[in-house]
Amino acid sequence: EIVLTQSPGTLSLSPGERATLSCRASQSVRSSNLAWYQQKPGQAPRLLINGASTRATGIPDRFSGSGSGTDFTLTITRLESEDFAVYYCQQYDGSPMWTFGQGTKVEIK
Amino acid sequence: QLQLQESGPGLVKPSETLSLTCTVSGGSISISSYYWGWVRQPPGKGLEWIGSRYYTGSTYYNPSLKSRVTISVDTSKNQLSLKLSSVTATDTAVYYCTRLPGYEFDYWGQGILVTVSS
Numbered sequence: 001e002i003v004l005t006q007s008p009g010t011l012s013l014s015p016g017e018r019a020t021l022s023c024r025a026s027q028s029v030r031s032s033n034l035a036w037y038q039q040k041p042g043q044a045p046r047l048l049i050n051g052a053s054t055r056a057t058g059i060p061d062r063f064s065g066s067g068s069g070t071d072f073t074l075t076i077t078r079l080e081s082e083d084f085a086v087y088y089c090q091q092y093d094g095s096p097m098w099t100f101g102q103g104t105k106v107e108i109k
Numbered sequence: 110q111l112q113l114q115e116s117g118p119g120l121v122k123p124s125e126t127l128s129l130t131c132t133v134s135g136g137s138i139s140i141s142s143y144y145w146g147w148v149r150q151p152p153g154k155g156l157e158w159i160g161s162r163y164y165t166g167s168t169y170y171n172p173s174l175k176s177r178v179t180i181s182v183d184t185s186k187n188q189l190s191l192k193l194s195s196v197t198a199t200d201t202a203v204y205y206c207t208r209l210p211g212y213e214f215d216y217w218g219q220g221i222l223v224t225v226s227s
Contacts (some may be wrong), residue, residue: 001172034140035207037156041186044217056215069149092212096169098146098158 001029003005004101012109018097019076021104028069033092036074039099039103048087049074069088084108104108111135113206113218121225124187128197131189131206131218138187139164145189147180150220157202159191161209196225208226 003026013019031052037045047056048064052072053109062077076083089101129152131145138145144159160170160180170178179192189206206218 011175034211036161036176037214045214046217046218047213047215050213051214090156090213097171097203098209098212100158102155 001097002029002091002099004089004099005093006087006089006101006104008060008104009102010105010107012107013079014109015079015081017079019074019079019083019106021074021076021106022065023074023101025070025072025091027093029072029091029093032066033094034065034067034072035090037039037084037088038085039088039091041066079106081108111208111216113208113216115204115206115218115221117221119222119224121179121196121223121227123197123225124195127191127193127200127223127225128204128207129191129204129221129223130139131191133187133189133206133208138182139184140190142210146214147189147191148205148207148211148214148217150201150205159193159204162189170172179191198225203227210224 005020005024018066024041034052036049066095068075086103086105088103092098112134114132115208144161145157147159162168162180177194203220203222205220206221207214208216
């Protein structure tokens with residue numbers, strides 16, 4: 001089983017700042033198999049990025065994904081008030097099995 | 110617009126079977142090349158994949174839950190179902206119905222909180 005470790009656990013930033021979230025895999029993950037989600041309190045997760053770097057439909061371009069192998073990054077260039085939430089990475093390993101990271105909370109500083 | 114709606118009991122007794130239904134509207138659950146699945150989230154915790162069913166009928170489960178889980182489809186009703194047997198308090202969670210076009214979960218239901226308690 002591939003384990004995804006997200007860091008930091010909590011990121012305290014101000015609106016307008018840049019957020020950089022990390023997702024590290026215990027084994028190499030195909031870029032096509034890596035996704036990112038945003039979850040706000042009381043809501044279902046929302047797909048932000050699939051294929052490590054492709055924004056899902058309707059996702060603003062301030063969200064970007066990058067990385068390969070075991071290290072992946074979600075970047076939010078200029079935080080807006082609605083971006084404060086919990087973010088999860090997720091991978092598919094073909095066994096087939098899907099796993100999630102434990103999440104990074106982006107909170108207002 | 111595709112919509113997924115979970116339904117079922119919000120309270121289940123320990124050792125009993127949790128049964129949930131997901132009704133899909135705005136699209137067919139039989140569409141080729143898609144998986145349909147379930148994800149859960151214990152209160153205040155992260156997301157856990159439970160299982161996924163491919164349109165061919167092939168079904169895959171999280172190894173940690175495999176002995177207790179069954180996912181099935183009723184194409185006549187456009188519904189996906191989840192059964193989880195021998196539940197304990199650790200199965201208390203919000204359960205989400207999801208669609209997977211491949212490797213990611215692109216549509217989610219609103220979720221249903223199921224509490225396991227006597």
